[in-house]
Amino acid sequence: MLKMNELQEMVNIFDRSSVNVFTFEYEGMKIKLEKTKEVHQVEQAEKVSTSVPKSVMKIEKQAEEEISALEHVVSPMVGTFYASQSAGEEPFVKVGTSVKAGQVVCVLEAMKLFNEVQVEEDGEIIEILVEDGDVVEYGQPLFVIQKSQ
Amino acid sequence: MTQRTVFNKPYIEMKPLGDSAVIVQFGTEISSIVHNKVKALTIMLAQHSFTGFIECVPAFASVTVFYNPFIVQRTYGSGESKSPFQIVCFMMEKLVKQVVEEKEEKPHIVEIPVCYGGEYGPDLQFVADENQLSKEEVIEIHSGGEYLVYMIGFAPGFPYLGGLSRKIATPRRSTPRLSIPVGSVGIAGNQTGIYPIATPGGWQLIGRTPLKLFQPEKNPPSLLAAGDVVKFVPIMVDEYENYQETT
Amino acid sequence: MSIKVIRPGLLASIQDLGRYGFQKYGIIVSGAMDSFSLRIANLLVGNQEGEAAIEVTMMGTSLQFEKDSLIAITGGDLSPVIEGKKVPLWKPVLVKKGSILQFTACRSGCRAYMAVFGGYDIPEVMNSRSTYLRGTIGGYEGRALQANDVLLFKKNEQAHDLVNHLKKEWKDKSFHTVDWYVPADQVLNKQEILVIKGAEFERFSSESKTTFFDEEFQITPQSDRMGYRLSGSELQLNEPFELLSEAVAEGTIQVPQDGNPIILLADRQTTGGYPRIAQIATVDLPAIAQLKPGEKIRFKEITLEEAEQLYLMREQNIEAIKTGLLLKQRSL
Numbered sequence: 001m002l003k004m005n006e007l008q009e010m011v012n013i014f015d016r017s018s019v020n021v022f023t024f025e026y027e028g029m030k031i032k033l034e035k036t037k038e039v040h041q042v043e044q045a046e047k048v049s050t051s052v053p054k055s056v057m058k059i060e061k062q063a064e065e066e067i068s069a070l071e072h073v074v075s076p077m078v079g080t081f082y083a084s085q086s087a088g089e090e091p092f093v094k095v096g097t098s099v100k101a102g103q104v105v106c107v108l109e110a111m112k113l114f115n116e117v118q119v120e121e122d123g124e125i126i127e128i129l130v131e132d133g134d135v136v137e138y139g140q141p142l143f144v145i146q147k148s149q
Numbered sequence: 150m151t152q153r154t155v156f157n158k159p160y161i162e163m164k165p166l167g168d169s170a171v172i173v174q175f176g177t178e179i180s181s182i183v184h185n186k187v188k189a190l191t192i193m194l195a196q197h198s199f200t201g202f203i204e205c206v207p208a209f210a211s212v213t214v215f216y217n218p219f220i221v222q223r224t225y226g227s228g229e230s231k232s233p234f235q236i237v238c239f240m241m242e243k244l245v246k247q248v249v250e251e252k253e254e255k256p257h258i259v260e261i262p263v264c265y266g267g268e269y270g271p272d273l274q275f276v277a278d279e280n281q282l283s284k285e286e287v288i289e290i291h292s293g294g295e296y297l298v299y300m301i302g303f304a305p306g307f308p309y310l311g312g313l314s315r316k317i318a319t320p321r322r323s324t325p326r327l328s329i330p331v332g333s334v335g336i337a338g339n340q341t342g343i344y345p346i347a348t349p350g351g352w353q354l355i356g357r358t359p360l361k362l363f364q365p366e367k368n369p370p371s372l373l374a375a376g377d378v379v380k381f382v383p384i385m386v387d388e389y390e391n392y393q394e395t396t
Numbered sequence: 397m398s399i400k401v402i403r404p405g406l407l408a409s410i411q412d413l414g415r416y417g418f419q420k421y422g423i424i425v426s427g428a429m430d431s432f433s434l435r436i437a438n439l440l441v442g443n444q445e446g447e448a449a450i451e452v453t454m455m456g457t458s459l460q461f462e463k464d465s466l467i468a469i470t471g472g473d474l475s476p477v478i479e480g481k482k483v484p485l486w487k488p489v490l491v492k493k494g495s496i497l498q499f500t501a502c503r504s505g506c507r508a509y510m511a512v513f514g515g516y517d518i519p520e521v522m523n524s525r526s527t528y529l530r531g532t533i534g535g536y537e538g539r540a541l542q543a544n545d546v547l548l549f550k551k552n553e554q555a556h557d558l559v560n561h562l563k564k565e566w567k568d569k570s571f572h573t574v575d576w577y578v579p580a581d582q583v584l585n586k587q588e589i590l591v592i593k594g595a596e597f598e599r600f601s602s603e604s605k606t607t608f609f610d611e612e613f614q615i616t617p618q619s620d621r622m623g624y625r626l627s628g629s630e631l632q633l634n635e636p637f638e639l640l641s642e643a644v645a646e647g648t649i650q651v652p653q654d655g656n657p658i659i660l661l662a663d664r665q666t667t668g669g670y671p672r673i674a675q676i677a678t679v680d681l682p683a684i685a686q687l688k689p690g691e692k693i694r695f696k697e698i699t700l701e702e703a704e705q706l707y708l709m710r711e712q713n714i715e716a717i718k719t720g721l722l723l724k725q726r727s728l
Binding site: 164165166167168169170172174177178179191203204205206207208209210211213215218219222232233234300301302303304305306307309345346363365368369370371374375 | 667707
């Protein structure tokens with residue numbers, strides 16, 4: 001299996017290069033790097049995820065121990081991200097918050113309506129990838145959560 | 150019929166009552182001249198209202214025009230940098246210039262039957278004593294006058310009447326009554342009035358009318374309107390009790 | 397379709413956007429104290445924004461649904477619950493037949509609005525369904541709601557798409573709702589109230605003019621739908637003067653001889669003769685309506701032009717909410 005630092009080096013080189021798509025197979029692992037606007041894609045034999053490189057690296061790093069337990073909560077729509085129900089209130093979740101399936105973790109404003117985003121499984125919030133007021137795209141990862149075993 | 154503009158040398162001031170109303174003020178005193186201007190603009194507005202106009206409220210010396218700023222802006226605000234308030238003021242100025250007073254026009258006279266004294270007018274004697282008159286003289290003076298309805302306010306259908314003779318002016322009761330029955334006719338200082346709904350009050354009660362001043366089931370819901378002239382007509386107790394509204 | 401009043405609570409009455417056009421006859425406007433919340437409640441269930449709704453004051457009201465009903469509750473958080481479970485605010489909610497909805501505690505704000513799909517079947521009096529409590533007209537028999545009153549709903553030609561949508565995943569719950577809502581930020585927890593100077597502002601002493609904007613005022617218990625009486629520093633005129641009675645408006649702040657300001661609200665008289673120190677910007681009237689006796693406020697001066705701009709922005713915002721709701725319902 002590829003070492004973490006080797007993978008990182010490979011992404012960095014790809015980033016600086018004029019190459020737009022790069023596929024690499026090694027010991028049963030398939031890696032595909034693709035430049036689409038600011039978004040790069042990493043495809044692995046067992047797992048597919050879409051993300052900016054930073055979060056990809058993070059996932060991969062922890063993946064050495066328990067790759068299957070980490071998941072992204074992605075945005076179901078284009079909208080403005082809010083971490084709390086209304087201005088000045090406590091955020092729905094913080095890093096380290098334990099969440100239950102169906103729990104609301106943030107709201108997205110679109111067309112003056114606030115849409116609640118729920119988690120699908122029990123777990124713990126590992127990282128919040130966007131900030132209050134950020135405009136998020138459809139499919140953009142919002143949180144990294146670690147699923148409960 | 151001679152017509153002349155009411156506002157040749159106008160005293161007109163327009164001021165905002167918040168962000169959704171303009172007070173068009175014609176003076177600072179109670180007078181029939183000022184009242185005629187108030188009445189004229191009220192009639193004018195009923196005939197030439199504007200999009201976004203909600204209603205107007207005539208008073209002693211002003212007409213307040215309520216409007217929806219959003220609709221006014223959307224309708225009249227395109228291209229110009231005028232605010233809704235400025236737009237409405239501009240329209241009112243234009244309207245005021247068109248207003249003409251019809252001197253010959255007869256006012257709407259409303260006769261109000263009143264049963265004076267007795268249980269309906271418990272303070273008639275007091276008003277008589279206070280003015281060194283007999284009860285009959287008080288009734289004669291009160292029912293002999295013509296009273297201009299300057300405005301309606303305070304309670305539904307309550308007229309602010311002008312024209313009470315000084316001969317029967319009487320101060321308010323020192324202790325107000327907790328409830329004054331509907332239809333009570335009273336005197337307070339140099340004002341006379343009729344209570345359209347039961348309410349506490351300190352007026353000297355000289356009689357009662359069987360007419361309903363507040364008629365929620367009718368349109369308009371008030372027997373009287375600003376600009377009407379009221380005449381009181383004395384009736385007997387049995388007439389009061391048998392009174393059937395003919396309207 | 398109907399609901400039955402089990403307990404009326406402190407004060408519950410039918411209100412819409414008010415009775416306009418009759419002030420010149422002394423007929424007060426009445427209507428919802430927090431008109432923004434009433435409008436949103438109606439829009440959430442697919443009604444015209446000016447339909448009548450129940451205005452619930454603070455707590456104690458409980459209502460039973462005699463059929464499955466689509467409702468929306470907005471305004472203050474009066475902790476509405478069904479079978480011990482909190483009913484969410486600012487969302488359309490489908491409630492199961494037989495359920496009892498209770499407003500249990502005043503968590504924030506002061507007044508909640510409950511709209512039902514189709515609207516309440518209440519006769520109009522002078523073009524409005526609002527209850528004029530003192531005049532005993534409008535609303536439900538011209539009075540506040542009482543135990544055992546039965547409020548019928550207007551008949552609907554067709555079922556709301558939302559009802560069908562919510563029924564699909566309803567299961568056995570006593571109520572079911574959606575995962576989106578309209579934000580309530582605009583009306584709750586606002587202590588700084590925007591005003592423009594009133595017609596007689598300059599007639600007040602220079603000390604009172606400063607005090608009015610610098611100090612806090614407390615809402616006294618002698619406050620109701622007619623007006624809020626405030627306590628704080630007493631406001632004095634430079635010299636007494638006679639003011640002729642003329643029209644007042646919702647949000648007019650007048651100062652009687654005792655120097656304690658009164659904010660005129662939904663059930664105000666049509667005319668008044670006290671000096672007017674200020675006028676609350678329309679955009680902040682819902683916020684005032686959600687403040688309770690005992691709470692403190694501060695006044696902040698803005699210009700008429702700013703008040704108008706805020707008014708227009710609020711209306712544009714509501715237009716956008718209408719579009720958003722329409723698209724949402726179409727996408728079900």
